[in-house]
Amino acid sequence: MDLRSIIAPRLVAHAHCDIPCGIYDPSAATIAAQTVAKMVEKITGSTGTDEASRNLFIRSVAVKEEHAQICKKELLILWSDYFKPEHLEKYPKLHDTFWKAAKLCSKNKQSVDAQAAADLQAAVKEIADIFWATKK
Amino acid sequence: MRPATALFAVAVAGQSMEPTLRDGDWLLVRRLRRPPRPGEVVVAADPREPERLLVKRVRSVAPEGVTIQGDHADPAESTDSRQFGPIPRSAVVGRPLFRYAPLDRIGLVR
Numbered sequence: 406m407d408l409r410s411i412i413a414p415r416l417v418a419h420a421h422c423d424i425p426c427g428i429y430d431p432s433a434a435t436i437a438a439q440t441v442a443k444m445v446e447k448i449t450g451s452t453g454t455d456e457a458s459r460n461l462f463i464r465s466v467a468v469k470e471e472h473a474q475i476c477k478k479e480l481l482i483l484w485s486d487y488f489k490p491e492h493l494e495k496y497p498k499l500h501d502t503f504w505k506a507a508k509l510c511s512k513n514k515q516s517v518d519a520q521a522a523a524d525l526q527a528a529v530k531e532i533a534d535i536f537w538a539t540k541k
Numbered sequence: 542m543r544p545a546t547a548l549f550a551v552a553v554a555g556q557s558m559e560p561t562l563r564d565g566d567w568l569l570v571r572r573l574r575r576p577p578r579p580g581e582v583v584v585a586a587d588p589r590e591p592e593r594l595l596v597k598r599v600r601s602v603a604p605e606g607v608t609i610q611g612d613h614a615d616p617a618e619s620t621d622s623r624q625f626g627p628i629p630r631s632a633v634v635g636r637p638l639f640r641y642a643p644l645d646r647i648g649l650v651r
Binding site: 412413414415416417418419420421430 | 550552554555556562565567570587593595596611637
């Protein structure tokens with residue numbers, strides 16, 4: 406569990422006009438992509454055949470799978486719910502960037518590939534950078 | 542919505558309290574036992590939907606209830622007592638004391 410999820414409020418206090426505005430944040434996708442990369446490292450580095458090593462190996466695979474899926478879900482939420490047509494005008498490659506990032510999530514589920522994991526981190530960072538630029 | 546602890550955290554959603562509070566601010570809130578005072582920022586149950594919390598500023602406190610209003614200069618940006626009227630005192634849950642995130646906006650809530 407990361408620090409952010411420990412200190413994050415469990416409640417929302419609304420300061421609205423009546424239309425609810427969601428809170429969006431690319432951090433969840435960033436952390437998930439980092440986790441995938443970390444798991445690829447653990448899987449690749451795992452050579453032991455004893456029970457403890459096999460357990461760690463299998464867990465690492467499971468966590469990689471899970472976090473690649475979390476990453477995809479978080480990206481899709483940003484894509485469909487946060488970004489608006491005005492953003493697309495300013496960032497014409499936005500759809501392509503998201504599409505490729507989502508595909509990289511799948512690739513990281515299918516394979517144990519440090520390059521794919523690094524590519525996913527880079528793709529999520531690109532999206533996070535665009536996200537924060539729209540917040541300025 | 543009645544948080545069980547004397548201190549609790551909320552995430553601000555929406556723009557109606559700008560510039561005091563921004564969408565995404567994380568606040569530490571102290572449960573309020575005394576009556577609210579005019580000028581204070583409070584967290585209150587939405588009179589139209591009690592499970593939902595609002596964060597607004599107290600304009601006035603009268604026997605008929607507490608008038609709350611968003612800080613935003615444009616009234617269209619806030620739904621508050623100007624639409625739903627005064628809220629009962631019992632609807633006021635707490636008072637935000639401190640903003641602990643984002644890091645560059647850490648500080649007291651006034």
